[in-house]
Structure formats: structure tokens, C-alpha cells
Amino acid sequence: MQGSSSAPPALDALGTGGPYRSRNREVVHDVRGEPVAELSLVPWLFAQRSIRALRRATPPDPERRKKLLTRAGWLFASGSVDGVTAAAYHRTVAEVSGIPIATVRQSAQQVGDYAATAYESVRQARPVGAADSWRDQRARHGSGVWTRRGEVLMVHAPANSPAVHTSWLDALALGYRVAVRPSQREPFTAHRLVSALRQVGYDHDQVVLLPTDHATADRLVAEADVAIAFGSDEVARKYGARTLVMPFGPGRSKILLTSGADVGRHLATITESIAGHAGTGCVNATAVFVEGDPEPVAEAIAQRLGELPSLPPGDERARLPVRRAAVAHEMDAYLRAGAGDARPLLGADTIVAELGDGSAVLRPAVFLLDRPDAPQAHIEMGFPCVWVLPWRREGDWLAPLRDTLSLTAFTDDDGLIESLVAEPSIDKIHIGDRPTTWTRPGLPHEGYLGAFLMRSKAVVVG
Structure with a gap:
């Protein structure tokens, strides 16, 4: 999997007939711009x-x-897959x-653990x-029976974390x-996982890897029975109205600090929520709401993140995270354009730290806003970037907390907790010192x- 500028190795598709090498190939580059495969x-x-072959199987x-x-999970995480060690991967x-x-x-x-369970x-x-x-x-007297909605699941996978591939292992289990369809920026995780499944005994007509261009990818959604797709708001809007497509859009995960919460005591959890896993995931916090003065909280976060x-x-x-320098500067420009009147406490001049080899580190950014409904809080970036805002229990106080994948709330108010759990647009709720990034196998995501x-149908066997 290590490449050179003259002859990067081939990374084949994995079809129902085995590996497939096409004439149409996309060069995968590293963050310095060097070809890898x-x-x-x-x-x-x-x-x-x-x-169609999957559907017949x-x-x-x-x-x-x-x-x-279980075997594939161990092999993927720790073993040698197609001659590639875990360390090389x-x-x-x-x-x-x-x-x-x-x-x-x-x-x-994490992928290995999820496969095993x-x-x-x-x-x-x-x-x-x-x-x-x-x-x-139970069916002899009449029972609900849990059955598949279809036979073939199509997965549009992103590149922000190998952990996104835990999402479709449930489908194989069912x-x-x-x-x-792997990301063209990082196809190696999907390739390794599909290869590991085949190496332990899954037949080629059970799971395939189909790298494609975007036009073909869209047609595949229609060809499959059900699909899951990851991406931006645009992806969520594109597929959200189709009942057999489950879109995973931006997480806009949040933290709520109610009055009396000790910021110093919880600072590690707050910063882990923002910057854990390099701040690239949908479960990373992008907004911190503070009941009281948000400025000291923003300053404490900025100081801690600035030490990375x-x-x-x-x-x-x-x-x-590191990206190609040109991409990093584009992200910086996008952030500046969207920040508006927000006051930067970290990343005021730039979030780009060039490494001198064509790549650049995406440095953390911390912005202070003066009202809970500030639109900037909806901006989600692929690195540790957080908006700190005031929050008050008046009017529609739930409004700024809605549309959240993962919410960590520091509160002991049972009434508030009850309202948060009842709010349908919040998917995960952590009370106390659990970062927004925390999870374990068996818990729902969205x-x-x-x-x-799956669906339940009535069956009676007389």
C-alpha cells in the first residue's frame, strides 16, 4: 500500500467474481500530494x-x-489482510x-469491536x-416476525474516520x-474490511467493494433495495425524502453547561468532545451553550486547545487533522466568511499551520457569540472548531439545542433532563462527564x- 510517484500500486475493486482492475482509475494521494495508489x-x-448478483445470493x-x-473483526483490527499488516494499514x-x-x-x-459484537x-x-x-x-399461535425490508444495502462511505464503517456491519449480521462505495480520498479502510470479511469465509456474493464516480454512485442507490449515505446538508437533503435511503448528515453535536457547573472540573470532557478523534466526526461538539457568562468558558477552552x-x-x-495545504487554506477562507461578527479567541488569524511538505495542520478555532440563536453555531468544520454561546431558560429555550446528534449536558435538573430526552431532534444525550464522542456497541446512533x-410482519403457522 505504500506508493511512489512513478508507479503507485493498484487498489482493485472487489466484485462478485473477485478482484477487478478497471481501465478507469483514480490516483489516491497523501496529504503532501504524493500518489499512494x-x-x-x-x-x-x-x-x-x-x-443483481448480491440480490440472488x-x-x-x-x-x-x-x-x-467475530473473526473478521479481529482480522481487520489486528491481523494481516491481503498481506498488509495492521500497522501498515x-x-x-x-x-x-x-x-x-x-x-x-x-x-x-472500534470497527473490529463492533464487528465482533x-x-x-x-x-x-x-x-x-x-x-x-x-x-x-410463538409463530404457531401468531407472532410478529422481524424481517428484512430488502436484500441489498448500498453504502456511500465518507473519509472522515475509519469508524464510519461500523455502520453497515449490522446489515451483514441481519x-x-x-x-x-468507498471514498476516493480514503478507500483503504473499506477495502481492508471487505477483504477481511472475504478472508474469513464470506463469499464474494455477500459483500462487494464498488469504487465509482459520483454519477454511477447515484444510480446504485436506485439499484439497491436500501441505502445509507453520509455527507453534508446537501447529501441529507438529496436523499432524505426517499424512504429507503437513510442519510447521515452533519451532527451539530453540542454541550450544555447549566448554572453552577464547574467548568474547571469538566474541562477535559468539554475539550475531548471538541477535539477527540481529531475533531473530524459528526459526534464532535461544535457548539457550547453556557447558562451565565460564556466568556470565561470560551477562554478556558481556547487555552486548553491552543496547547495541542x-x-x-x-x-x-x-x-x-492534516490536509493538503491548498485545501486547508480553502477551509480557512470558508470559516472566515461564515464567522461574521463572532469574536475569535483561538485561530483569529488563521487555522492553517503549514508543515513545509505541501501539507498543513488544521489548528483549533474557538469563537465567542453573544446570543443563543446565532446562525454561526450551525457551521460544522472537519477539525476542532467550536462556537461558545450564552443560553437562558426563557422562551423557547430548547430551540438552540435542537437538531443535535450528540448532546452532553452538565445538569442535575430532572425536569431539564426530561425535556431533553423527550426532544425528538436530539439523538444522543449524555448527562455529566461523558464526552459527546462516547459510545459503545449496541447503542443507537441516529x-x-x-x-x-427491518420491519415486523404478522405470521401464524397453523
């Missing part, structure tokens, strides 16, 4: 035939799925994505009144066949994926 992009007919029986997923992903290698390693282990975890979504199979004794070093992604001490992939 040539990714094969499959044509539409190849992709269409792959989806029969999934392994449930017990075999459980064993295969970590280095390559750090180089091309700019995610610090320690974060890559942690995220890869996927079969049990996915059952958290099954209604208690429904059986797994029509063969269950007997779906899965087609993954600017290092290349392969350095074990790195904690911040709801249980199983609730989207």
Missing part, C-alpha cells in the same frame, strides 16, 4: 451486475454470520486522510414482541448483502439502524 473505478454495468445462516463477523490511512495515526488505530479497533448488538432494535424467524414456536501541537499525521503525538433495515 491507483483505485479502480468500476463502470455502471459492472456495478449493476454486482448488485443466499446469506449464511445466523450462527455462521456471528462467527464470521494505520500508516497508510494516516498519510492519505490526515487523521492522526493514534486516532486511526483507535478507530480501527454486531450479531448481538443489532438485536437491540428488534421489537420485544417479534421473533427472529417464522420457525419460532443477512443483508452489502455493496460499499502541530505535527504530521504519522507522529504518535499528533492530535489534529436511531437503531436495524429499525430502518
